[in-house]
Amino acid sequence: MSAKxxxxxxxxxxxxxxxxxxxxxxxxxxxxxxxAVLRLGEDPGSISYEKSIKTRMAKSKxxxxxxxxxxxxxxxxxxxxxxxxxxxxxINGCLIFKPLPAQINEDEIxxxxxxxxxxxxxNPTNLGKLMIMDNKGFFPCTAEGVMELLKYYxxxxxxxxxxxxxxxxxxxxxxxxxxxxxxxxxxxCHIFTKSVKEYTLxxxxxITGCGxxxxxxxxxxxxxxxxxxxxxxxxxxxxxxxxxxxxxxxxRTGDCREDCVEKAGMITSATPGCGGxxxxxxxxxxxxxxxxxxxxxxxxx
Amino acid sequence: MSAKxxxxxxxxxxxxxxxxxxxxxxxxxxxxxxxAVLRLGEDPGSISYEKSIKTRMAKSKxxxxxxxxxxxxxxxxxxxxxxxxxxxxxINGCLIFKPLPAQINEDEIxxxxxxxxxxxxxNPTNLGKLMIMDNKGFFPCTAEGVMELLKYYxxxxxxxxxxxxxxxxxxxxxxxxxxxxxxxxxxxCHIFTKSVKEYTLxxxxxITGCGxxxxxxxxxxxxxxxxxxxxxxxxxxxxxxxxxxxxxxxxRTGDCREDCVEKAGMITSATPGCGGxxxxxxxxxxxxxxxxxxxxxxxxx
Numbered sequence: 349m350s351a352k353x354x355x356x357x358x359x360x361x362x363x364x365x366x367x368x369x370x371x372x373x374x375x376x377x378x379x380x381x382x383x384a385v386l387r388l389g390e391d392p393g394s395i396s397y398e399k400s401i402k403t404r405m406a407k408s409k410x411x412x413x414x415x416x417x418x419x420x421x422x423x424x425x426x427x428x429x430x431x432x433x434x435x436x437x438x439i440n441g442c443l444i445f446k447p448l449p450a451q452i453n454e455d456e457i458x459x460x461x462x463x464x465x466x467x468x469x470x471n472p473t474n475l476g477k478l479m480i481m482d483n484k485g486f487f488p489c490t491a492e493g494v495m496e497l498l499k500y501y502x503x504x505x506x507x508x509x510x511x512x513x514x515x516x517x518x519x520x521x522x523x524x525x526x527x528x529x530x531x532x533x534x535x536x537c538h539i540f541t542k543s544v545k546e547y548t549l550x551x552x553x554x555i556t557g558c559g560x561x562x563x564x565x566x567x568x569x570x571x572x573x574x575x576x577x578x579x580x581x582x583x584x585x586x587x588x589x590x591x592x593x594x595x596x597x598x599x600r601t602g603d604c605r606e607d608c609v610e611k612a613g614m615i616t617s618a619t620p621g622c623g624g625x626x627x628x629x630x631x632x633x634x635x636x637x638x639x640x641x642x643x644x645x646x647x648x649x
Numbered sequence: 650m651s652a653k654x655x656x657x658x659x660x661x662x663x664x665x666x667x668x669x670x671x672x673x674x675x676x677x678x679x680x681x682x683x684x685a686v687l688r689l690g691e692d693p694g695s696i697s698y699e700k701s702i703k704t705r706m707a708k709s710k711x712x713x714x715x716x717x718x719x720x721x722x723x724x725x726x727x728x729x730x731x732x733x734x735x736x737x738x739x740i741n742g743c744l745i746f747k748p749l750p751a752q753i754n755e756d757e758i759x760x761x762x763x764x765x766x767x768x769x770x771x772n773p774t775n776l777g778k779l780m781i782m783d784n785k786g787f788f789p790c791t792a793e794g795v796m797e798l799l800k801y802y803x804x805x806x807x808x809x810x811x812x813x814x815x816x817x818x819x820x821x822x823x824x825x826x827x828x829x830x831x832x833x834x835x836x837x838c839h840i841f842t843k844s845v846k847e848y849t850l851x852x853x854x855x856i857t858g859c860g861x862x863x864x865x866x867x868x869x870x871x872x873x874x875x876x877x878x879x880x881x882x883x884x885x886x887x888x889x890x891x892x893x894x895x896x897x898x899x900x901r902t903g904d905c906r907e908d909c910v911e912k913a914g915m916i917t918s919a920t921p922g923c924g925g926x927x928x929x930x931x932x933x934x935x936x937x938x939x940x941x942x943x944x945x946x947x948x949x950x
Contacts, residue, residue: 455783472777472781474777475776476773479773479822506841507842517782528822533837535835535837537834539832547836
């Protein structure tokens with residue numbers, strides 16, 4: 349029996365429709381939701397990312413203001429700019445592009461951006477809000493994307509045994525907290541876990557995000573398990589060489605091997621045939637967060 | 650075979666000796682470590698707690714300044730007082746006594762106390778620092794106490810299977826993060842877990858903190874398991890009636906039943922005969938945190 353495919357794209361479309369409605373309602377009140385992107389220098393990757401953010405935000409009727417500083421900017425100038433962003437009532441959120449140049453002390457910077465203008469959860473205060481379930485916080489998007497997927501498909505996690513394979517700051521740790529906040533029983537596995545399979549085999553839900561194609565295989569979980577794979581990987585063979593498609597291109601996958609779909613009860617993964625993964629939700633969350641921040645800052649809801 | 654008893658008292662004595670040495674070194678530099686306690690009103694329990702803090706801090710040569718405000722204080726006055734504490738260079742840390750009266754908005758207050766003057770981890774920013782392993786943070790004392798115990802007895806957690814029975818903001822959640830930061834494989838159980846025993850039975854280390862005598866029994870773990878019980882409970886019988894000692898007094902226990910000591914490899918618990926529990930470490934951490942804050946604020950180390 350083949351798994352029900354969970355579509356991150358479908359979830360994101362619903363989210364973005366809600367975001368657009370909220371954005372339009374704000375505009376009717378004379379409030380223009382605006383995201384600032386703060387970029388140092390002219391790195392082509394950053395410029396391209398900035399363009400894609402503008403395209404995406406436009407779909408949610410969110411303005412984007414580019415703030416570009418020279419890559420040689422001093423810590424003092426950079427700090428002053430962030431304080432300016434914090435004080436600017438027309439800006440509802442700010443993305444600070446990384447990596448930052450060596451003269452910038454990121455440890456200082458991340459605590460400086462106002463938590464309510466931090467849709468990307470750069471400021472650790474937002475992670476602290478997650479720990480105490482303060483819903484005014486912004487949480488890391490990939491982790492929150494899993495919660496959005498579960499909510500959309502009405503998958504109740506209370507009392508469920510869940511294994512997360514990943515313990516990073518941006519995914520495994522915040523997701524474990526979100527899931528225990530909902531009273532799932534959560535196990536956090538990683539590279540030093542003695543036997544990941546011992547955990548996944550007894551889980552109702554297995555969540556992975558390692559970027560290693562083939563990390564999750566059907567022998568590792570029970571028939572009917574819900575598999576959520578947020579990884580972005582490329583297919584490699586047993587000799588760790590890239591597998592190419594008929595056009596000579598690398599094949600995008602998640603952590604799942606293709607045959608996971610035959611044993612799981614529900615699945616989403618970037619691995620072909622497995623529902624596509626949660627990437628589109630992660631992307632939609634940036635817009636959702638910006639609108640949430642805009643509403644909070646304007647005392648709406 | 651009976652378990653090796655882990656003594657929270659022994660750990661705390663070593664910690665307090667280190668704290669005292671640090672405190673004396675600071676005084677030699679002309680720096681007087683000082684804790685402020687901010688109390689609203691004359692609640693007898695709070696006054697008694699304040700006295701015990703003074704006695705304890707005196708042993709570490711830490712001054713205690715009592716700041717007492719009327720229980721009818723307004724939010725504005727309370728906020729102003731905390732800002733005063735934040736700005737006062739002679740104060741290295743502040744405990745805000747709870748519960749706060751109804752007119753005080755605790756949600757605002759907790760974000761207000763400067764994180765570096767927050768030895769009790771009231772400010773969620775300190776929990777965020779824990780998430781990203783920023784060691785300048787202050788972490789909840791009962792959770793950190795477990796880490797101190799493990800360190801003192803040289804119990805390496807990397808790759809170990811560990812079950813925590815508790816998912817509270819002040820214990821289970823922060824401890825899970827601390828342990829995964831050290832690459833233990835952590836499972837977080839609680840009241841809605843289908844089978845706690847399924848987790849504890851395969852664990853190398855079982856950590857409990859529920860306040861329910863008899864919650865942990867030897868059938869729930871393997872021979873040789875390390876059992877750490879931070880709970881403060883009182884012994885009850887099968888009918889949930891208090892069991893009294895020969896003097897008619899209630900019997901202090903942890904979550905462990907007495908016979909856990911016969912099967913565990915190492916144990917600490919407030920249950921009689923089980924090593925005493927981690928309470929003394931929790932207490933010592935307040936002094937340790939105050940000294941750490943004092944050093945940070947004075948640019949030492």
